[in-house]
Amino acid sequence: GNSVTQMEGPVTLSEEAFLTINCTYTATGYPSLFWYVQYPGEGLQLLLKATKADDKGSNKGFEATYRKETTSFHLEKGSVQVSDSAVYFCALRDWNQGGKLIFGQGTELSVKP
Amino acid sequence: DAGITQSPRYKITETGRQVTLMCHQTWSHSYMFWYRQDLGHGLRLIYYSAAADITDKGEVPDGYVVSRSKTENFPLTLESATRSQTSVYFCASSGLAGFASYNEQFFGPGTRLTVL
Numbered sequence: 001g002n003s004v005t006q007m008e009g010p011v012t013l014s015e016e017a018f019l020t021i022n023c024t025y026t027a028t029g030y031p032s033l034f035w036y037v038q039y040p041g042e043g044l045q046l047l048l049k050a051t052k053a054d055d056k057g058s059n060k061g062f063e064a065t066y067r068k069e070t071t072s073f074h075l076e077k078g079s080v081q082v083s084d085s086a087v088y089f090c091a092l093r094d095w096n097q098g099g100k101l102i103f104g105q106g107t108e109l110s111v112k113p
Numbered sequence: 114d115a116g117i118t119q120s121p122r123y124k125i126t127e128t129g130r131q132v133t134l135m136c137h138q139t140w141s142h143s144y145m146f147w148y149r150q151d152l153g154h155g156l157r158l159i160y161y162s163a164a165a166d167i168t169d170k171g172e173v174p175d176g177y178v179v180s181r182s183k184t185e186n187f188p189l190t191l192e193s194a195t196r197s198q199t200s201v202y203f204c205a206s207s208g209l210a211g212f213a214s215y216n217e218q219f220f221g222p223g224t225r226l227t228v229l
Contacts (some may be wrong), residue, residue, distance in 0.1 A: 004155075025225055034217075041144060043203060043220040043222040043223050043224060044156075044203065044205075044220040045220070045222055046219075047216050063175075089156070097158060097161055097169065097171055098144050098161040098162070098163055099144065099207065100158045100161060100171060101146075101148075101156070101158075101218055103155035103156045103157075103203075105154060105155045106155050
């Protein structure tokens with residue numbers, strides 16, 4: 001079945017450092033891919049998405065490119081801020097079960113001043 | 114309130130008790146979902162609904178019951194709570210396939226449930 005694998009955390013960075021969170025997926029066909037962010041005590045918010053190969057999703061300085069050849073959707077940001085501290089989830093949209101989301105296990109990011 | 118809301122936000126119960134978690138959305142989205150979030154597992158689908166009176170199982174449905182008599186509400190019931198059901202529960206909704214709102218799931222703030 002379809003699955004998503006994320007790099008394990010926690011990840012601790014200093015402010016203004018470069019961020020990469022790796023995400024790879026296994027799927028039949030070409031599902032839509034997503035990054036969700038969860039701030040402490042809150043629900044999940046969509047950060048960015050890509051619906052087809054070579055699409056680049058971007059939002060709030062974060063970017064991720066849908067790479068069909070490597071089945072990857074790595075999240076990057078050039079300069080992180082303390083306010084970026086959160087848990088980040090990579091997910092794909094499955095065609096089954098109502099179009100459910102299949103999530104990676106989440107990566108906790110902590111940014112220190 | 115506009116959006117998707119869940120209640121209660123926190124709940125402590127005892128093993129064997131029945132518990133109902135509420136979910137309400139104001140967008141008239143067709144699809145609604147219940148996920149549970151556990152450390153090391155990300156989120157996993159419990160049940161989903163494609164429309165009022167249409168529900169189906171997800172990956173981890175055992176011990177849960179859902180209903181959907183109205184489009185906007187999707188309650189989740191634990192018929193006899195067990196410690197393994199201690200988790201954070203998220204409700205989500207999305208629109209119909211073919212509409213822009215299909216391609217994003219909107220999440221509620223979550224309910225943190227502890228079963229003693």
